Amino acid sequence: MAQHNKTKYAIMALLSEAPRTGYDIKKALEANEIYFWSESYGQIYPILHKLAKEGLAEKRKASTERHPNRTVYELTPSGRTELVEWLKRPAGTIPLRIELLLKLRYGHLIDPANCLKLIEDYRQGQVDDIERLERQLDKHSGDDIRDAYARMTLRYGIALKRALVEWCRGTVDELEALAESGAAESVKGGGGAPDGGFSCGVTLLQL
Amino acid sequence: MAQHNKTKYAIMALLSEAPRTGYDIKKALEANEIYFWSESYGQIYPILHKLAKEGLAEKRKASTERHPNRTVYELTPSGRTELVEWLKRPAGTIPLRIELLLKLRYGHLIDPANCLKLIEDYRQGQVDDIERLERQLDKHSGDDIRDAYARMTLRYGIALKRALVEWCRGTVDELEALAESGAAESVKGGGGAPDGGFSCGVTLLQL
DNA sequence: AACGACATGTAAACAGTTACATGATTCA
DNA sequence: TGAATCATGTAACTGTTTACATGTCGTT
Structure with a gap:
């Protein structure tokens, strides 16, 4: 359960604007079209294949004279529906390791x-x-x-x-x-409170 | 290169305060002793083993009458040195997917x-x-x-x-x-600018 | 006897990056 | 001819979580 693979939806969102190839998607992300999201080919292509298999996107050979081996993916109506439904669901947060x-x-x-x-x-x-x-x-x-x-x-x-x-x-x-104040000499000894004292009892920092 | 496994240092940092078992470490993190860090047993125990193998921590059977199977790990001097050196190095940031x-x-x-x-x-x-x-x-x-x-x-x-x-x-x-203003009707069509227009040219949001 | 806390681990899966392999086209 | 860009992919690795397996001790 849990993780409904957000990266899948990031790709679908890009596809919702226009049909694209895997290469296009990488370029769009590198240009920070969604400035807070990134993905590598190792993610993009397998997800694209999966999207096609699930009927959420349609694979189409789009051979221009210039580049004969392009495979563009276009969001299907059911893909668009699933994307919109996901967009509406409350946004999850992730723990940060700062x-x-x-x-x-x-x-x-x-x-x-x-x-x-x-x-x-x-x-x-x-x-x-x-x-x-x-x-x-x-x-x-x-x-x-x-x-x-x-x-x-x-x-x-x-x-x-x-x-x-x-x-x-x-x-x-x-x-x-x-x-x-001189209070800042670095502590060399290993001592300190292992129990209590320094626990916080708050949830992890999340965005 | 890159990723000098920060989680390893989070564990070493906890060990720097007092010797602990893997279980103790998990408890400390759950109590948010470092409120912005979390780890699971699947990470903790293997890292502890590795630390011992590298001579950064010392494994010690610590059998109390109550709990005979405790294995506490204590940071060695060389472990402490490596931790301190890492602490001094500039902090890296990570891309966020919000x-x-x-x-x-x-x-x-x-x-x-x-x-x-x-x-x-x-x-x-x-x-x-x-x-x-x-x-x-x-x-x-x-x-x-x-x-x-x-x-x-x-x-x-x-x-x-x-x-x-x-x-x-x-x-x-x-x-x-x-x-x-009524400008907010949801866009149904697939159109929109696939090129230019919506790229940002900024680095990814990082903390 | 059953439950919760203590305690140690592993296996499988998932998310993500990096590096590699391949090949066409375009332009200097 | 060589480099840059377009284009598609895979393999290996790292980091992380989840679920499982196992067993003890103390309390109710």
Whole structure:
């Protein structure tokens, strides 16, 4: 149960706009047509075959003079129905494994200078991403309803990354205060509370 | 290259606080001792075996009267060294596949009412998470340096989720405006721009 | 005797990436 | 001729979850 293979639906969604070949799909994803999704050929082709077998997409030899070996896939009515039904169902979330937080959680094992470096690198990455996302927003300023939805998804990324940049700022301050107060010497011993004390009782960070 | 198996380091980090059994590690992760990380037995035991083989952890039969079959693992000095070195290296990010955004990106295929429902469900989940994270913050109000680092990671989650709740608010407004303006009829035809127009040219959303 | 917590593991399946194999067309 | 792009695929590997198998200890 569970995992209704979301990647399958990402491919169907691309097919819903126009018939495409596996190669086209890869290109569309590389161009970030859906900027928060990626797939490799090793996924795309097998899924396309499966879609055809299930009657959700139709395989068609589409030989142009230029490229004789193209196989385009077109979403069938039943494929479109299944896609729409999936789109309507509540969106699931996935647990995140955030490397930065794992490192920061055990910050007491390394020098505060190293923690600061970690945060600063991370912050710079987020700042760069925000710039790219904002530039992209301008390219979706059209009236088309599809542009409006694209803008919403781009703003999700911007909102999220702006919040993280703010968090980085605050965390840097805190780390600097910690370093000055001298409380920040890295803990060498293995001790510490194995029971209680450091458990959280919250659900995993999910998006 | 690439993937230096982060999960291995998550386990080593837990071991750095105290020797533990595989069962203990699972329990610690379930209690969200590292609230943004999870693992299953199918991962834990093989990794523990590997750690022992590589000399990064030491396997020790620890039979209490109560439970005679415990095998605790203790981080060796070389294990500690490797962990610390990894902690110092810049944190990598991972591409996110956010189901909500995939659905919203193709919102034109479903009714605006469905989009609103999607967002509202998502918003509620984030609000609940924020509450849990905030309750948890209080439990880490100690002076211990480890508490300070735990607070930073919790605040990351809170900052992120608050931003998303704000985004949900704005998006709901926009969706309602869209619905009123009548521009929101779901697109039935397959048409649309297969080339250009909807590509983004940004890197994938990463954390 | 039955149940829940403690404890250790494996097998199978799934999701995803990387690297490889193959071959046509187009353009410099 | 050689490189880039178009095009389709497979094999191997990694990471991860789920379900299963097994057994002990303590409590009701």
